[in-house]
Amino acid sequence: MKNKSLIIAVLALLCAFLLPLLTNDYIVQVATEIAMYAALAAGWNLIGGITGYPSFGNVAFFGLGAMLAGAFSVNWHWPYWLAGIVAVLLTGVLGFILGLPILRLKGHYFSIATLALAEATLAIVTNLQFLGGGKGTSLPLIGSPLLFYYIMLAIACLSALITYLIVHSQYGNTLLAIKSDESAAQAVGINTVLAKSTAFALSAFLGSMVGVVYAIWQSYIDPPTVFEPGITVLMLVMTMIGGAGTVAGPIIGALIIGIMTQLAMAVSQNASSLILGLAIIVVVLFLPQGILGSHRSGKGGKRPGKHSFSWRG
Amino acid sequence: MTILQVENLSKDFGGLRVLENITFSLAAGSVVGLIGPNGAGKSTLVNLIAGADRPTGGEILFASRRLAGLPAWRVARLGLARTFQITRVFTDLSLGDNIRLAAWTRGLRGKGLEAEVRRLADLTELSDKIAKPSRDLTLADQKRLQLARALALKPKLLLLDEVMAGLNPSELDRAIQLLAKLRNEGITMLVIEHLMRVIMNISDRVLVLHQGSLIADGPPAEVVASSQVQEAYLGRRYVQNR
Ligand SMILES: Nc1ncnc2c1ncn2[C@@H]1O[C@H](COP(=O)(O)OP(=O)(O)OP(=O)(O)O)[C@@H](O)[C@H]1O
Ligand SMILES: [Mg+2]
Numbered sequence: 001m002k003n004k005s006l007i008i009a010v011l012a013l014l015c016a017f018l019l020p021l022l023t024n025d026y027i028v029q030v031a032t033e034i035a036m037y038a039a040l041a042a043g044w045n046l047i048g049g050i051t052g053y054p055s056f057g058n059v060a061f062f063g064l065g066a067m068l069a070g071a072f073s074v075n076w077h078w079p080y081w082l083a084g085i086v087a088v089l090l091t092g093v094l095g096f097i098l099g100l101p102i103l104r105l106k107g108h109y110f111s112i113a114t115l116a117l118a119e120a121t122l123a124i125v126t127n128l129q130f131l132g133g134g135k136g137t138s139l140p141l142i143g144s145p146l147l148f149y150y151i152m153l154a155i156a157c158l159s160a161l162i163t164y165l166i167v168h169s170q171y172g173n174t175l176l177a178i179k180s181d182e183s184a185a186q187a188v189g190i191n192t193v194l195a196k197s198t199a200f201a202l203s204a205f206l207g208s209m210v211g212v213v214y215a216i217w218q219s220y221i222d223p224p225t226v227f228e229p230g231i232t233v234l235m236l237v238m239t240m241i242g243g244a245g246t247v248a249g250p251i252i253g254a255l256i257i258g259i260m261t262q263l264a265m266a267v268s269q270n271a272s273s274l275i276l277g278l279a280i281i282v283v284v285l286f287l288p289q290g291i292l293g294s295h296r297s298g299k300g301g302k303r304p305g306k307h308s309f310s311w312r313g
Numbered sequence: 314m315t316i317l318q319v320e321n322l323s324k325d326f327g328g329l330r331v332l333e334n335i336t337f338s339l340a341a342g343s344v345v346g347l348i349g350p351n352g353a354g355k356s357t358l359v360n361l362i363a364g365a366d367r368p369t370g371g372e373i374l375f376a377s378r379r380l381a382g383l384p385a386w387r388v389a390r391l392g393l394a395r396t397f398q399i400t401r402v403f404t405d406l407s408l409g410d411n412i413r414l415a416a417w418t419r420g421l422r423g424k425g426l427e428a429e430v431r432r433l434a435d436l437t438e439l440s441d442k443i444a445k446p447s448r449d450l451t452l453a454d455q456k457r458l459q460l461a462r463a464l465a466l467k468p469k470l471l472l473l474d475e476v477m478a479g480l481n482p483s484e485l486d487r488a489i490q491l492l493a494k495l496r497n498e499g500i501t502m503l504v505i506e507h508l509m510r511v512i513m514n515i516s517d518r519v520l521v522l523h524q525g526s527l528i529a530d531g532p533p534a535e536v537v538a539s540s541q542v543q544e545a546y547l548g549r550r551y552v553q554n555r
Contacts, residue, residue: 187386
């Protein structure tokens with residue numbers, strides 16, 4: 001079982017690596033987006049899937065990564081790699097600090113608070129002159145689609161690796177225990193506030209990293225685009241479809257949604273969101289546990305169970 | 314030596330007074346039964362001592378340390394473990410991982426950790442189910458698992474909230490033997506139980522809670538004989554049951 005997963009992972013990585021040699025620019029562009037969303041969804045999965053706190057505000061971290069890196073490099077003339085590293089670290093720390101109060105809320109309350117958090121972050125960013133004061137930020141154009149494909153692929157792999165390490169550690173079990181029953185987790189001595197906030201920080205860290213790369217890839221960013229709530233919804237939907245709480249789930253979900261989006265656009269440019277929406281509903285209806293969640297055997301341990309994604313009040 | 318001291322403890326839920334000026338202490342190494350009718354406030358008392366809920370007034374001292382205001386996880390790490398009346402196992406983890414997580418949190422690693430998990434699973438007769446997802450366990454096994462998980466904290470004081478409810482007579486006998494064994498290891502226990510047979514069998518002392526107040530505190534035989542206790546509690550169906 002473990003070997004089989006490893007072989008599949010290596011083969012998938014090989015295909016992804018060779019993809020640009022075998023296809024055209026359009027496919028590479030789509031694949032870059034899929035890798036980007038796979039990384040975002042994996043980041044969402046840490047807090048939403050494994051810890052059981054469905055965040056509706058993770059786009060805030062993506063947006064902050066993009067805007068902060070842009071601002072550091074434009075205003076302070078930092079090299080972009082440095083601007084990016086500082087932006088990612090700052091966002092991670094912010095995720096931890098924001099997690100302390102927000103993660104006291106549960107279920108719907110948590111979801112609403114995170115939604116508000118993302119909107120508040122957008123409002124603050126829009127009003128800060130340092131971050132462009134609501135106007136867009138232009139970054140130097142690096143016209144190398146291949147470079148960005150491989151960077152996004154590397155981040156997606158890093159996200160999967162981090163998830164793998166967490167899921168196979170006692171820290172991961174700590175998060176799963178919190179998802180099962182937070183009072184019981186405290187009763188065995190787990191500092192749940194620290195554990196949850198750390199998961200939120202890691203989620204913020206990954207989201208921010210993707211945002212940093214997205215900004216320089218697009219070479220132009222503005223707040224409404226990088227704080228678009230739909231981006232969070234995609235992270236959530238992809239994770240759910242692939243299998244919340246699993247390592248491969250977010251990747252599979254990103255692949256499925258990414259490909260379905262392209263197919264829907266090919267059928268009809270105008271009705272593509274409608275087609276996509278219907279497709280999502282069908283998948284969720286027939287695979288409520290997600291693709292990986294549905295055919296796991298009762299082996300014990302880390303299988304995503306019936307309640308792999310729960311709305312507890 | 315006193316391990317737990319509860320002084321004038323009160324708890325209100327909204328306007329409702331659920332516990333009123335509770336004062337008692339537990340001697341280290343003793344096993345004390347806590348009985349009382351449904352809704353008397355027994356589970357609320359456990360929640361307060363374990364830090365899962367805040368008292369409205371009063372003091373709790375554990376090994377001379379004030380517990381008031383400490384979060385439940387800190388209380389647990391001080392060596393005060395509890396079980397839940399309505400079982401709360403980590404349903405996303407296997408039975409073994411439930412125990413392992415608690416022992417790991419206590420600081421065990423590597424071989425010592427694995428040995429402890431096996432020892433506790435043996436002790437609670439769960440060895441053959443160690444790889445089972447805990448969501449698939451029967452209620453009796455979930456109760457055992459909660460006990461094993463609490464013991465994984467190497468507690469000095471164990472608060473047991475109806476761990477034996479729902480066990481059949483032979484299981485009950487083994488559970489009583491298990492508690493006797495734990496007492497021999499020096500673990501102090503506060504045992505909530507509705508079954509008088511169990512309480513009479515294992516307790517050095519019995520506390521009786523009635524409508525939020527302690528109405529009796531003494532040796533089991535004396536408490537059972539008390540007319541106030543008979544009236545409040547035993548006079549009804551429990552005396553007939555056992
Ligand atoms: N969270 C709460 N909010 C409001 N009232 C509560 C809460 N928890 C308990 N109560 C009330 O407090 C009283 C004591 O409840 P508790 O569960 O402590 O009783 P108990 O002695 O454990 O009863 P049982 O034998 O049924 O387990 C009850 O009247 C109960 O309804
Ligand atoms: Mg109770």
